[in-house]
Amino acid sequence: MLHARRLLNAVLRTPLFTALATPHDIDGYLRMLDRTWSARHVRARLVAIRRETDDAVSLWLLPNENWRGFRAGQFVQLSVWVGGIRHTRCYSISSAPEDGLPLRLTLEVQPIGRVSSAWLRQAREGDVVELSPALGDFVLPEPAPARLLFVSGGSGITPLLSMSRHLNATGYAGRLAWVHYARRAVILGDELRELARRQPGLQLDVRLTEPARSEGAPAPRLSGERLDALVPDWEGHEAFACGPASLLGSVASVWHERAAGGRLHVERFDAGADASPSRSTPWSTETPYRLVFARSGREARGHGRASLLAQAEAAGLQPRHGCRIGICHRCRCVKRAGVVRNELTGVLDDEPDKAIQLCITTPCSDVILEL
Ligand code: FES
Known part of the structure; x- marks a missing residue:
């Protein structure tokens, strides 16, 4: 058939x-x-929905004949219609290729996210969505390295869970150390613990940040010392880190401080929407800026806590975009003036008439965009 x-x-x-x-x-x-x-196109039928935690939901999707499979760690762009507008967002696949179909996506429900909240409220089994082919190069090398280190935060657990399911299914005999940070509840936590039980080489270290904060203690943070305690020779491991900007900022600092020699692969989600509170920046993310959208003749009050793409959308514009994480370049736009920061590289840019990627760029001053 x-x-x-x-x-x-x-x-x-x-x-x-x-x-x-x-x-x-x-x-x-x-x-x-x-x-x-x-x-x-790849279209998929939603065959099951399950709430994983207060703010995360898993969707099981049965794609049509145009689906060509995926590698553990990859993501898809999921397109849905909300209020007559087509919205496309990227979500990592949390099942493994060896699990077969349907494939599972696990989404963190953003209280203000248009797709994840508005669409999920009305999603029903039997609904049909559009998917991109599997995308991204955040994947394990073949064969898998003998020593692996995973670092994840929040829903950044999903691609790594796919990888660890894949390792488990393929009889991986190496060592895997995994540090995960969650606010209150671990998304797919039962599955994670079950994997740790079944996979003798998996060392798991899970930290909850909210309980510590509510007790007035500093929230647990990634540090070289924490990694030393978990796995003394971690610097030589091939590492995969996925999570919000704050966590990846810590990962970058630790790797830099220790001049870690192993390869580091990084996948960031929610680019620009979660500027790091732990990074010491020379400007305040709270400072209000003037965002001028020259072509449409609009203006908005902006800030440094979210990407220019998100802020343009909040101002009622619909800039062209795809992945929202700096991969596809569909959101490129000319910045006429202003200082901006590339959230992936940390580089500040004050050059006029320069093309930038809106989804991974935050403003650090008043900005004029050709939008
Ligand atoms: S939307 Fe893909 S790079 Fe910005």
């Missing part, structure tokens, strides 16, 4: 069928027969 659909799709993509379908898209006709059928 799958094979037959793929062959049929190849025929439907030919210029002849495209011309016959004009002025409509061939997919419009296919959708009438089966809502997941598309000649080109």
